[in-house]
Amino acid sequence: MKVSLTVNERPVEADLPANTLLSDLIRGHLGLTGTHVGCDTSQCGACTVHLNGRAVKSCTILAAQAQGAAVTTIEGIGAPGNLHPMQAAFQDAHGLQCGFCTPGMIMAAIDLVQNAGPLDETKVREGLEGNLCRCTGYHNIVKAVLSAAERL
Amino acid sequence: MSDTGIGKSVKRREDIRFITGQGRYTDDITQPDQTMAVFLRSPHPRARIVSIDASAALEIPGVVGVYTGKDLSADKIGDIPCGWLVKSADGTDMLVASRPPLAVEWVNFVGETYGIVVAETLAAARAGAEAVVTEFEDLKAVATLADALGGPQIHANVPDNLCFHWELGDGAQTDAAFAAAAHVTTLELTNNRLIPNAMEPRAAVGIYDRSTEEFTLYTTSQNPHLERLILSAFVNLAPEHKLRVISPDVGGGFGSKIFVYPEETAVAWAAKQVGRPVKWTADRSEAFLSDAHGRDHITTAELAMDKDGVFLGFRVRTRANLGAYLSTFASSVPTYLYGTLLAGQYRTPAIHVAVDGVYTNTAPVDAYRGAGRPEATYVIERIVETAARELGVDPAELRRRNFIRPDQFPYQTPVALIYDTGDYEASLDKALKLVDYAGFPERRKASEARGKKRGIGLSCYIEACGLAPSQLAIQLGAGVGLYESGEVRVNPTASVTVFTGSHSHGQGHETTFAQIVSDRLGIPFENVEIVHGDTGRVEFGLGTYGSRSVAVGGSALMKATDKIIVKGKRIAAHMLDAKPEDVDFEEGIFAVRATNRKLTFGEVAFAAYVPANFPEDLEPGLSEKSFYDPKNFTFPAGTHIAEVEIDPETGVVTVAKFVAVDDFGEVINPMIVEGQVHGGIAQGIGQALLEHGVYDGMGQLVTGSFMDYCMPRADDLPNFIVDTTVTACTHNPLGVKGCGEAGAIGSPPAIINAVTDALGIRDIAMPASPERVWRAAQGL
Numbered sequence A: 001m002k003v004s005l006t007v008n009e010r011p012v013e014a015d016l017p018a019n020t021l022l023s024d025l026i027r028g029h030l031g032l033t034g035t036h037v038g039c040d041t042s043q044c045g046a047c048t049v050h051l052n053g054r055a056v057k058s059c060t061i062l063a064a065q066a067q068g069a070a071v072t073t074i075e076g077i078g079a080p081g082n083l084h085p086m087q088a089a090f091q092d093a094h095g096l097q098c099g100f101c102t103p104g105m106i107m108a109a110i111d112l113v114q115n116a117g118p119l120d121e122t123k124v125r126e127g128l129e130g131n132l133c134r135c136t137g138y139h140n141i142v143k144a145v146l147s148a149a150e151r152l
Numbered sequence B: 001m002s003d004t005g006i007g008k009s010v011k012r013r014e015d016i017r018f019i020t021g022q023g024r025y026t027d028d029i030t031q032p033d034q035t036m037a038v039f040l041r042s043p044h045p046r047a048r049i050v051s052i053d054a055s056a057a058l059e060i061p062g063v064v065g066v067y068t069g070k071d072l073s074a075d076k077i078g079d080i081p082c083g084w085l086v087k088s089a090d091g092t093d094m095l096v097a098s099r100p101p102l103a104v105e106w107v108n109f110v111g112e113t114y115g116i117v118v119a120e121t122l123a124a125a126r127a128g129a130e131a132v133v134t135e136f137e138d139l140k141a142v143a144t145l146a147d148a149l150g151g152p153q154i155h156a157n158v159p160d161n162l163c164f165h166w167e168l169g170d171g172a173q174t175d176a177a178f179a180a181a182a183h184v185t186t187l188e189l190t191n192n193r194l195i196p197n198a199m200e201p202r203a204a205v206g207i208y209d210r211s212t213e214e215f216t217l218y219t220t221s222q223n224p225h226l227e228r229l230i231l232s233a234f235v236n237l238a239p240e241h242k243l244r245v246i247s248p249d250v251g252g253g254f255g256s257k258i259f260v261y262p263e264e265t266a267v268a269w270a271a272k273q274v275g276r277p278v279k280w281t282a283d284r285s286e287a288f289l290s291d292a293h294g295r296d297h298i299t300t301a302e303l304a305m306d307k308d309g310v311f312l313g314f315r316v317r318t319r320a321n322l323g324a325y326l327s328t329f330a331s332s333v334p335t336y337l338y339g340t341l342l343a344g345q346y347r348t349p350a351i352h353v354a355v356d357g358v359y360t361n362t363a364p365v366d367a368y369r370g371a372g373r374p375e376a377t378y379v380i381e382r383i384v385e386t387a388a389r390e391l392g393v394d395p396a397e398l399r400r401r402n403f404i405r406p407d408q409f410p411y412q413t414p415v416a417l418i419y420d421t422g423d424y425e426a427s428l429d430k431a432l433k434l435v436d437y438a439g440f441p442e443r444r445k446a447s448e449a450r451g452k453k454r455g456i457g458l459s460c461y462i463e464a465c466g467l468a469p470s471q472l473a474i475q476l477g478a479g480v481g482l483y484e485s486g487e488v489r490v491n492p493t494a495s496v497t498v499f500t501g502s503h504s505h506g507q508g509h510e511t512t513f514a515q516i517v518s519d520r521l522g523i524p525f526e527n528v529e530i531v532h533g534d535t536g537r538v539e540f541g542l543g544t545y546g547s548r549s550v551a552v553g554g555s556a557l558m559k560a561t562d563k564i565i566v567k568g569k570r571i572a573a574h575m576l577d578a579k580p581e582d583v584d585f586e587e588g589i590f591a592v593r594a595t596n597r598k599l600t601f602g603e604v605a606f607a608a609y610v611p612a613n614f615p616e617d618l619e620p621g622l623s624e625k626s627f628y629d630p631k632n633f634t635f636p637a638g639t640h641i642a643e644v645e646i647d648p649e650t651g652v653v654t655v656a657k658f659v660a661v662d663d664f665g666e667v668i669n670p671m672i673v674e675g676q677v678h679g680g681i682a683q684g685i686g687q688a689l690l691e692h693g694v695y696d697g698m699g700q701l702v703t704g705s706f707m708d709y710c711m712p713r714a715d716d717l718p719n720f721i722v723d724t725t726v727t728a729c730t731h732n733p734l735g736v737k738g739c740g741e742a743g744a745i746g747s748p749p750a751i752i753n754a755v756t757d758a759l760g761i762r763d764i765a766m767p768a769s770p771e772r773v774w775r776a777a778q779g780l
């Protein structure tokens, strides 16, 4: 079936099998491999992107459900030399190690900072409960998000 | 000193690609004309394969090929070997079960691979796999460690499922110590089975070039050279010079990606069969079933003491689950990485350990963050805490009485190791202060006033990193050396390309190693590039495991850098008309002593490649390599203290405080080291409170997804209080010890000691889940 949407402000038209996941569209068809897939039960959040400005797990919705939507992936928020404050905060606070959870974590954290009201450590921890990281023990991720919250 | 030198918290350069989505992991690599693979996996814990009929699968549009174990053996593909031959106490070799990459006749755990389906698309490969009709003869399985001895015999050559009965230490001396003891503490302990769950699932892309007969294998390996060696020398996939293994960005390993697995073997082989690249990426369900699991011990431990609580003897009996087959280092984990650590930080004069390594119909068990050392630490630190309670002595005080003292190093333990250095009381004191040990009774009272129970638990761990030396390990059965290689290539314009045999999958080598080399050569950090993870670019290496990267890999770079300086001095001496021994090198300047004649590093590098009038005995070029083989292990040690609060109504354990004071020797990048500690503690707390890999009585994995296997999430954990003490390692050039695993080693007993303290009970099984804790709190 035909799907049209924008991804990182670029119009995308694709003819896809109806069961194509948004994560497959992003990674497979568009080659935006910054969005990762870490599970098959919607539990890890590695695939988190923004759909019309809110964080969603892209493995959990069909590409067809994004018809007409504006999707933003990690590649769309900043680039080397022009980092998004959340990206910069992750580097500054050493909020990543292997980097696999990081794109999803950053996308979820941006949503949290923009939409969850005033944050403290507990709220950040609860807000990121849907994103697994096996490397950092979350300590520095929480630090990064709180510091970005001040910058944003 | 520059702000990017040794000892500075330099921000990680690799982060830029990860935070912008430009990381390149195996699944991100797409080849022209690539096919996709799906594996046929056993649904049975134990069965005989009667027949496999792939005819319907081959009819499905898009299916390119279906191959089974028979096809691989017909092509002379060998078994996946175990890299460490352990001998039983009676001198006989361990009994090795044959493990073909794709099972031929027998399948022995749920998820074992017995075929591979290759197709144009993932969907077609899946449909193909569905359409393969396999007839199995279902057999009774050995599902748990408790059932192994005396259960159905899994492998024809392994009676009683006993792979080895291994012992270490002096049994008679230990018996004598117990005979003389005033008090004996006994504890039965289970070390729960864990599933590593690096966030990036394993993956592989196999490529075969017919014109050159060369294989290229992209895979999620912690040690690509070892992978190449095993696939060449044992599995017979291709000669070493015709096989290039590349580990690009790897999303965490924690041990589980050290090993050679059936999947990448079959994927590479299949690429040759179909004449096109073949890609496979595990989904999380496959990862749960087929990644090597960790831990899974049952232990009885006895500690003999005199009337003052001075340790006299320690006796340990362990049964260790090896799973259905021996994974790459499986046999070394519950033996040489476990029994040798049982002295802990203490002077216990007599120790004896016996370990039965047994096969079961479960996924192979191998090294997982800490590998043997968490199991040893758990046994020691649980029993020491229990002994203190029995004796009515403060647990910190009992430990103090028994610590090896700073003036006793080097210290020969009764279980083979020689500790080079340490100051255990220093870490203990600092940790007690940071946790405010003296204030604990007040905090407990405050918790009680709120209807909560509060407990505190200590753990004074030691571990051994940078497995060494090669000679000893090879004598003890290791199939590989334990050195590391490093090459420092100075380019004509004085930038430096560094090749290391260690591999980063989150550890930050690209930053840490650049700090070491730039600091030593007095050149800008930005001018040093680190290359790793590619057998086509790096000469040789043994990869990253056992917290060895800086201690062994970093030391190799130090030695190579030293050689660069020596050569640089010769060049400078020639150019400045002096003797090499009169040339000093400091902060990037070669200077003739007591003169004002000098050259910069850049001038020397340029001259090395533009040798205007070099004498015959001075070769052009400035590139050196080194293989560093450590003389001994390094011995990080420290104290972890957990303080927990328990809600007796719900059984929920909240980690109120967690303090870790570690002695890692010298530290290259404190920020990265702290991050390693945080991650290790999270995994240790996960083991103690949340995680458990469970097979049911039939041998089916019950915890096969993130919905059933409880991973630590952000809201399960506190902020950690992390600090260090320093005694420099005495035998490597950097004075470093290694920090990757300490968090996972020290923390589980601290947590369980705190939970049992809060509840006033002797023991609770890990994970201390809300249900278990609630039952204990209710006295059920």
Ligand code: FES
Pocket (backbone or CB within 6 Å): A036, A037, A038, A039, A040, A041, A042, A043, A044, A045, A046, A047, A048, A057, A058, A059, A060
């Ligand atoms: S891949 Fe989407 S939640 Fe795990």
Ligand code: FES
Pocket (backbone or CB within 6 Å): A095, A096, A097, A098, A099, A100, A101, A102, A132, A133, A134, A135, A136, B199, B251, B252, B506
């Ligand atoms: S940084 Fe590795 S999983 Fe989060």
